[in-house]
Amino acid sequence: MNINSQQVLVVGSGVGGLSTAIILAGLGYNVTVLEKNRQAGGMLRSYTRSGMDCETGVHYLGSLDKGQVLRKFFDYLGVSDSIPVSRMGQDGVVDRYLFNCSSSHPFQFDLPAGFNAYEQSLKKAFPAEEKIIEKIVLSLRRTADQLHGLDHLYAEDNDFSLLDQADSYGDILDKSGCSPGLRSVLAIPSSWIGVPISDCPIYYHHMALASYLSSSWRLEQSGADMADVLTERLKELGGKIITDAEVNRIKVHSRVVEGVGLRSGECLAGSLVIAAVHPQQVLTMLPEGAVKPSYRNRITKIKNTHSIFSVHVRLDSSAHPEVPHNIFQVRTDAQGNIEDLSYYQFRKGRNENSTLLSILTSGSNELWAGWKDTQTGRRGEEYLLAKNRHALKLVKEAEKLFGSLKGLELLDVSTPLTIRDWVNSPDGSAYGVLRSSVQTLSTALLNRTAVQGLYLAGQSVLAPGVIGTIMGSFSTVKLILGAEVFRRKIRL
Numbered sequence: 001m002n003i004n005s006q007q008v009l010v011v012g013s014g015v016g017g018l019s020t021a022i023i024l025a026g027l028g029y030n031v032t033v034l035e036k037n038r039q040a041g042g043m044l045r046s047y048t049r050s051g052m053d054c055e056t057g058v059h060y061l062g063s064l065d066k067g068q069v070l071r072k073f074f075d076y077l078g079v080s081d082s083i084p085v086s087r088m089g090q091d092g093v094v095d096r097y098l099f100n101c102s103s104s105h106p107f108q109f110d111l112p113a114g115f116n117a118y119e120q121s122l123k124k125a126f127p128a129e130e131k132i133i134e135k136i137v138l139s140l141r142r143t144a145d146q147l148h149g150l151d152h153l154y155a156e157d158n159d160f161s162l163l164d165q166a167d168s169y170g171d172i173l174d175k176s177g178c179s180p181g182l183r184s185v186l187a188i189p190s191s192w193i194g195v196p197i198s199d200c201p202i203y204y205h206h207m208a209l210a211s212y213l214s215s216s217w218r219l220e221q222s223g224a225d226m227a228d229v230l231t232e233r234l235k236e237l238g239g240k241i242i243t244d245a246e247v248n249r250i251k252v253h254s255r256v257v258e259g260v261g262l263r264s265g266e267c268l269a270g271s272l273v274i275a276a277v278h279p280q281q282v283l284t285m286l287p288e289g290a291v292k293p294s295y296r297n298r299i300t301k302i303k304n305t306h307s308i309f310s311v312h313v314r315l316d317s318s319a320h321p322e323v324p325h326n327i328f329q330v331r332t333d334a335q336g337n338i339e340d341l342s343y344y345q346f347r348k349g350r351n352e353n354s355t356l357l358s359i360l361t362s363g364s365n366e367l368w369a370g371w372k373d374t375q376t377g378r379r380g381e382e383y384l385l386a387k388n389r390h391a392l393k394l395v396k397e398a399e400k401l402f403g404s405l406k407g408l409e410l411l412d413v414s415t416p417l418t419i420r421d422w423v424n425s426p427d428g429s430a431y432g433v434l435r436s437s438v439q440t441l442s443t444a445l446l447n448r449t450a451v452q453g454l455y456l457a458g459q460s461v462l463a464p465g466v467i468g469t470i471m472g473s474f475s476t477v478k479l480i481l482g483a484e485v486f487r488r489k490i491r492l
């Protein structure tokens with residue numbers, strides 16, 4: 001079929017949906033993105049409170065130097081020049097980890113920029129483990145080469161290459177005789193993708209860590225600006241985006257996709273449908289019998305990553321200037337596994353007198369269980385009081401670390417229910433399906449379905465985060481085009 005006559009419908013306008021749509025529009029497909037919300041962007045979309053940009057799902061990005069993976073993606077999508085970023089780690093620190101004080105764990109570890117600096121910092125903190133550290137850093141460098149070289153995308157056999165590196169990193173560290181202290185430092189990157197180190201496949205752990213060690217960046221503008229840049233780029237390439245358009249049916253006849261139905265009752269025809277939403281949500285859109293019961297069963301049983309509770313507060317910038325690195329407070333058990341983690345970011349506000357402090361912690365889903373059958377904006381006074389109470393508790397914990405917070409104004413608080421309702425993520429799961437060693441097989445090749453013309457994209461198909469999600473978009477396009485045509489047409 002002629003590409004130009006093929007109507008492609010992309011469900012969801014997060015970074016997964018938008019990047020897939022841009023790639024296909026650039027190849028000449030006729031693409032329309034359907035987004036349930038009033039604005040495009042999904043978890044990219046920040047929002048403004050009292051003139052401050054509160055981020056939702058982008059706090060920092062890795063690998064944007066020339067020749068590195070995200071820069072290659074942004075260049076291909078045609079957005080590198082329109083997404084201004086500033087390099088982190090100029091002061092020697094990208095992330096500061098503050099551990100609970102116990103004899104076997106370091107109190108503080110600073111993750112620097114670059115592999116050499118990381119190796120040195122690890123050796124300084126754990127002088128008795130030099131040999132183990134050398135092996136760890138060598139293996140990280142190898143992953144960085146694979147990542148920036150896009151080995152996985154250009155491999156003959158789609159996606160299976162990752163199965164070779166599916167062993168749990170926790171098990172590998174146990175076998176190497178690694179100390180609990182070193183393990184706790186290495187456990188943090190797997191928490192960035194929502195997986196405990198004891199169950200995190202080595203590839204995903206290394207991909208997350210290597211991408212930030214390669215280079216780390218903050219957006220100079222907001223996540224909403226990034227969403228707008230991607231949307232504009234899609235339009236420039238002739239693509240369309242329709243907002244306020246919730247898809248509730250994927251139309252399938254004889255295992256061939258025919259289009260989608262919207263909640264409004266309208267139907268749109270399409271010979272290619274790409275659902276850039278959670279795979280469990282896709283199941284609810286498919287008619288009975290469209291996929292085999294074994295597929296339905298596999299997808300239904302997949303476990304998802306946890307959710308996140310976020311607090312944004314305004315502070316006086318004279319007392320609390322921007323901090324150019326991230327801060328993590330971490331509680332670990334005696335083996336070096338993470339029990340609890342809080343993330344802090346101090347960013348310059350748009351007005352000179354203000355600094356934005358963002359606090360992210362685990363979702364504490366049990367606290368919001370009583371409101372699970374309610375919708376955003378209609379949960380009532382009790383809910384508002386409960387979430388503000390929890391937010392103030394976290395602010396008090398922050399004060400133990402940073403001292404009394406001056407000029408404090410609570411701007412916004414979001415719970416797992418907020419994420420759930422904003423992007424339709426099951427229970428507010430932050431990073432989609434859990435990329436654990438135990439689920440390696442059940443979560444492999446999630447962008448492929450048995451319905452002809454129906455593909456999946458988004459963070460759940462390959463890996464979460466902006467890099468993982470866009471990598472998933474390219475891998476979905478590779479499935480659509482076939483490996484050989486992909487290699488010929490898409491030069492990254």
Ligand SMILES: Cc1cc2nc3c(=O)[nH]c(=O)nc-3n(C[C@H](O)[C@H](O)[C@H](O)COP(=O)(O)OP(=O)(O)OC[C@H]3O[C@@H](n4cnc5c(N)ncnc54)[C@H](O)[C@@H]3O)c2cc1C
Nearest residue numbers: 012014015016036042043057059060247423458459465466
């Ligand atoms: C708190 C938090 C912090 C994070 N921080 C970072 C970070 O610092 N760096 C990083 O790289 N990654 C980070 N991530 C991860 C990153 O945000 C995600 O991996 C990525 O944004 C996921 O993109 P997506 O397109 O898969 O999904 P989403 O952004 O969830 O997009 C899905 C879209 O589909 C729409 N949709 C859903 N159902 C329907 C329907 N039925 N019809 C029409 N539209 C529909 C939704 O409204 C949404 O717009 C963070 C995530 C969270 C939760």
